[in-house]
Amino acid sequence: QKEVEQNSGPLSVPEGAIASLNCTYSDRGSQSFFWYRQYSGKSPELIMFIYSNGDKEDGRFTAQLNKASQYVSLLIRDSQPSDSATYLCAVIPVNTDKLIFGTGTRLQVFP
């Protein structure tokens, strides 16, 4: 079982819709959870982090964490074509400073 799992996609949504990106992780003791966005040919950039159960909102982005289900998601409201990218879920397991990345989900927002 992979430590961090994501559906590779592509996830295609129309402009203005809500895009929902999902991630599961295997280490129950994990403390910190991150969503990175990576445009084609570019390096990853942090969008959001979350470490408490529940929702965390930042503009059009909402991260949701459910530690009991070992599940973290990213919602993008009012999706724009400029949101088209690969979204990487990353987790810091317990007792380490290492980020463990998922393989990413490719999002396509069409006009």
Place this chain on the structure above:
Amino acid sequence: DVKVTQSSRYLVKRTGEKVFLECVQDMDHENMFWYRQDPGLGLRLIYFSYDVKMKEKGDIPEGYSVSREKKERFSLILESASTNQTSMYLCASSFVGASLSDEQFFGPGTRLTVL
């Protein structure tokens, strides 16, 4: 703004050559990391360093070594390059603080091709 720079964006080397990839960060970060990124495999950690002259193996250290002689610089060395080391190499750095949100800042990446 945090800036992480890498010595080359594109590099072509021959099998058996010794390859040096350099990474420099300008924010006095303690932690520095080297990853490689391959399609379908995501980002995989090669080595990381908590401090000058400190290094720790990541998930795939075989065939690589690192050097950290100064806090701002972290070098990745391929002692004898092989074709299976053709990949995108990403350097990152982070600050070790009290917060759990220790964001890693990434450099632009080096696309290495080994012929």
